[in-house]
Amino acid sequence: MTDYDLIVRNGLVYDGLGGPPVRADIGIKDGMIAHIGDIAGPAAEAIDAAGKIVTPGFVDIHTHFDGQATWENRMVPSSNHGVTTVVMGNCGVGFAPCKPDQRDMLVAVMEGVEDVPEVVMTEGLPWSWETFPEFLDVLDTRHYDVDIAAQLPHSALRVYVMGDRAAAHEPPSAKDLEQMRALTREAIEAGAIGVSTSRNMMHRTKAGALAPSLFSEEDELKALATGLRDAGTGVYQIIPRVTGSAVDEFALMERIASVAERPLSYSLLQMPAGDPDEWRVSLDALTVANDRGLTMKAQVAPRPVGMLYGLDLSFHPFSLHPSFRPLLDKPLAEKVAAMRDPAFRAQLLSEEPEDSNPVSVKTVIASRFAYPMGDVPVYEPDLADRIDNRAAALGVTWQEHAYDLLLEQEGRAILYQPGANYRDGNLDAVWEMLTHRDTIVALADGGAHYGMICDASFPTFYLSRWARDAAADQRIALETAVAALSSVPADAVGLGDRGRLVAGAKADINIIDLDRLALHAPTVAHDLPAGGRRLRQLADGYVATIVSGVVTYRQGLATDALPGRLVRGCKAIAAL
Known part of the structure; x- marks a missing residue:
């Protein structure tokens, strides 16, 4: 009988917590990290990582795999960039809860906001759920090449509660608000990792109609926050308005976070129009808010959003x-x-x-x-x-x-x-955002924008551009960069059982040839339901990616293994 299911030997191990690297072996048993150090015992399989860095699997907290996760097992183009856990249901858009007569409305919103073709969703979505707990139950039956966590999307919730009044942007009644609060709590208690909303006026259907959540007043946004507080767990994700006063918008988010008594994160970019330094106003306010006891984070991108x-x-x-x-x-x-x-x-x-x-x-x-x-x-x-x-x-x-x-x-x-993020023809604003203490690398949007954006390669770009190739005055230490892609986002959404290489953690691991790490140009594949097209982007340098102790990628090529599962709620590290 072997001591371990898998041993990763001789690698330079970055723990994902910001600690200095150590040369060590990693022993994996039953999907968990059992030991880190010199390991002489046998294993069913061993991978030689000599000359390579070994990191935790990356955690991407801003994706839109809500549809793809129902018809597909591989969460490309994220899973081939070292990502081992994704959080979907961002920006207030998704497919649950949903009554049968509301499906077309949610499809139209997703098509416009996230550029998922209507025919792809019509062909691919099984619609074998109505409530959000039922949606999670469907996901729970499926196997993936990454772990998946889901958030409750506000637009879907609003439509479920208010019907056509939601799309018409009518204000909710007191009864509507109470139901939204109760359903938020129900979703969190069933395993949703949080709730999300959008106030970005660019979020429209393909025909131009605004997404249902956009004109929601503060009482409605607070109803979601109160549902989180009732559940006692979960996170609040919000896309703020990109026009108007940044000070007023941040103050609103502070009030939401205060009501929720839970972590809140929001998207932050240097916009191509308006005040070029408005993002700094937000960062300064973010520092003050956290200093006075709130838990708020800005989700930022490591390159231009193109x-x-x-x-x-x-x-x-x-x-x-x-x-x-x-x-x-x-x-x-x-x-x-x-x-x-x-x-x-x-x-x-x-x-x-x-x-x-x-x-x-x-x-x-x-x-x-x-x-x-x-x-x-x-x-x-x-x-x-x-x-x-x-x-x-x-x-x-x-x-x-x-x-x-x-x-x-x-x-x-x-x-x-x-x-966004390239207004001055350089990435100086990006560097400032990335190095702020209260930001999280995110906004990769995997599973969305199939025909116009391919930013799921953010982890590969971040490591190569900022931790390897940057000029000395802007280079981010590799141990800091690894933490930014692993434990920092994991902890931000309550997944403390991953994003770190320590005994008792989930065995999600990357073995990377850092010198070879490089991106290929995006290409188009017509492999979605109904022959729909999507952008894919390959990378060199990933020797292996491991999920729950099982190798899912070798030299950038997918294996047949699908160890990924639905993650319900917050997770703590296991005791050995």
């Missing part, structure tokens, strides 16, 4: 032009053939984008500020390479230059527009 444009993606410079509309659902080759016709080119270049959704029109217009992505993705591009500047140098309009770029690689070329 839009991707392409003929096979959700948007490109001409996707909303009237003459292009008939081509939207055509195969890529047919789009390319049409665009190579000089007459079609002249017609398309003479038009302007048109759509009922102002956010979609704004997204298309912003493509003038995009850059060619290339085979090796560049997330800090030179301003001279921006499409409008390249066009000026060539003596053509930006639309003409964009047209030519889109036809490269037989129409598979991708244009990258670094929006």
Whole structure:
């Protein structure tokens, strides 16, 4: 009989808690870390990690796998970037609770807010639940390549309680508020890890209607908070308004956190318009709030949050032009053939984008500020390479230059527009956010934005860009970076049993060749239900990823193992 199921030998072990690395072996038994040190005993399997770093599996607390988790077992494109636990149900959008006659409404919200095509959800969602506890029960029957935790989404809850009045943004009655409070408590007690909402006016259906949660008054937001307090556990996640007073918005979040008596986190970015330093106002207020006893964190991104444009993606410079509309659902080759016709080119270049959704029109217009992505993705591009500047140098309009770029690689070329966090052409604001004591690396959005954003690669970028390649004055110590991807987010949502390499912790582990760690450019795969497309992004340098003591990835390739399960509620480290 072997002493261990698996031993990871000879690696440089980073504990995920910020401690200095140690050369050690890790012995795993029954999905748990049994011992760290010199291990001479036998094991059913051993992995030699000599010359590699060994880290906890990464914890991603901002994903949207709510639909994907019901029809798929692999949570790509997150699980191939060292992520071993994901938290979904962010931004107030999701699919439970939901009555049968409300399904179309929730699908429309998810399609618009998170760019999941309606046909994919219609084909993929089994809808074998109505209440949130029933939704968790369905997830509990499934196996994954990561662990999954779920939050109760406010828009779904509002629609469930108020029906059509929710979509019409009518105020809730006292009875409505009491029911929302009770259902929040019910969801948390059933295993939801928290509740989420959005106040971002960009969150709309594809047709342009605002998401149900957006006009909710403070009493409704506090009803959710009171439900958390009643349950005595769980977290509150919120997308604040990005227009208006940052001071007033933060004060509202403080009041919510005070009522909930539970941790609250919110999204924070340097926006491309308005006051370029408004994010600092939020960070300063965050410091004061935590100093006076609240538990509040800002979720921040380690690079620009960028839009991707392409003929096979959700948007490109001409996707909303009237003459292009008939081509939207055509195969890529047919789009390319049409665009190579000089007459079609002249017609398309003479038009302007048109759509009922102002956010979609704004997204298309912003493509003038995009850059060619290339085979090796560049997330800090030179301003001279921006499409409008390249066009000026060539003596053509930006639309003409964009047209030519889109036809490269037989129409598979991708244009990258670094929006938030790249206002000054550098990542100085990002560095300040990442190094603030009260922030969490997040906002990767895995499972969402299938055709316009591919930020699930954040962990790979963060380690390589900030812990390995940054200039000395901005380099983040590797032990700090590993903690930022593991124990810090895990602890923020109450999952203290993971994100650390210590005896008694869950055996979620990455073995990484740090020198080789690198990202490939995103590519398009048509592998969703109904043949829907999504962006994927591969990486080099992941020697192995282990979930609950079982290897799920070797050299970046998935194994057949699916040890991931639903996580219900907060978890503490096991006693050995």
